[in-house]
Structures are given as C-alpha cells and as structure tokens.
Amino acid sequence: MSNTNQHIIDYLNWYLSEKCKMRAAVMLTGSWGSGKTHFLKNEYMLNEPKRFIYISLNGIASAEDIDALLIQSLHLLLESKGVKIGGEIAKSFLKNAY
CATH class of the missing domain: 1.20.5 (Single alpha-helices involved in coiled-coils or other helix-helix interfaces)
Known part of the structure; x- marks a missing residue:
C-alpha cells in the first residue's frame, strides 16, 4: 500500500537532513480539512526524533x-x-x- 503523502515525507526528510543547507520554514498548503495538521502531528512528527515547532497560520x-x-x-x-x-x-x- 503506497502512502499518498510520500512525496511530502521525502521532502521533509531531505529538508531536515545534512544535505539541505536551507534553514527556513516549511509551509504545507491544502484546502481546509484536507488533513495537513493531522498528517504532521499524528503521522510525521510522531515518527521523527527531531523536535519541531508547529504553528498554525489560520x-x-x-x-x-x-x-x-x-x-x-x-x-x-x-x-x-x-x-x-x-x-x-x-x-x-x-x-x-x-
């Protein structure tokens, strides 16, 4: 079963790696209720040992x-x-x- 968010996971993993020299914010966009917050808090952030600062721009x-x-x-x-x-x-x- 493929993860429909795999491209986001791949990007975030690259962004947080030593290979990436950028140090800024990452903004996920999507329509209201599409699962952006759920994905970050309940899928991605739980599986990453790094600490995150999450803010909502709503x-x-x-x-x-x-x-x-x-x-x-x-x-x-x-x-x-x-x-x-x-x-x-x-x-x-x-x-x-x-």
Whole structure:
C-alpha cells in the first residue's frame, strides 16, 4: 500500500537532513480539512526524533503575528522539563570540567 503523502515525507526528510543547507520554514498548503495538521502531528512528527515547532497560520493577519507565535512556541519549548533538565546537566558537566 503506497502512502499518498510520500512525496511530502521525502521532502521533509531531505529538508531536515545534512544535505539541505536551507534553514527556513516549511509551509504545507491544502484546502481546509484536507488533513495537513493531522498528517504532521499524528503521522510525521510522531515518527521523527527531531523536535519541531508547529504553528498554525489560520487567522494570522501579519508577519508580526507570525513572529509572536514563533517566539511563544520557542519559549514553551525552552521552558519544557526536558530542556531544563538537559540544561542543568550541561551546566553541571561544564562546571566540573574546569
């Protein structure tokens, strides 16, 4: 059985690989209800070990709104328990290394 989203999976895998030198956002387009969010959150992101920032552009009116969403998402990511624990471990390691 073939995956109808295979071309998207292939592109995202290439984009996230070392081969790709671009570092920007990827926007999936499709009609309302076509499954973009479901695909990303329930299929692709669950099978990838990398961390993602997902924002919805639904209702966004300006570039400033996008900036605010990205900052908010980054803040939530950096405040997560795992990141805090990792930061404490790194600080402890660096402190004891010198």
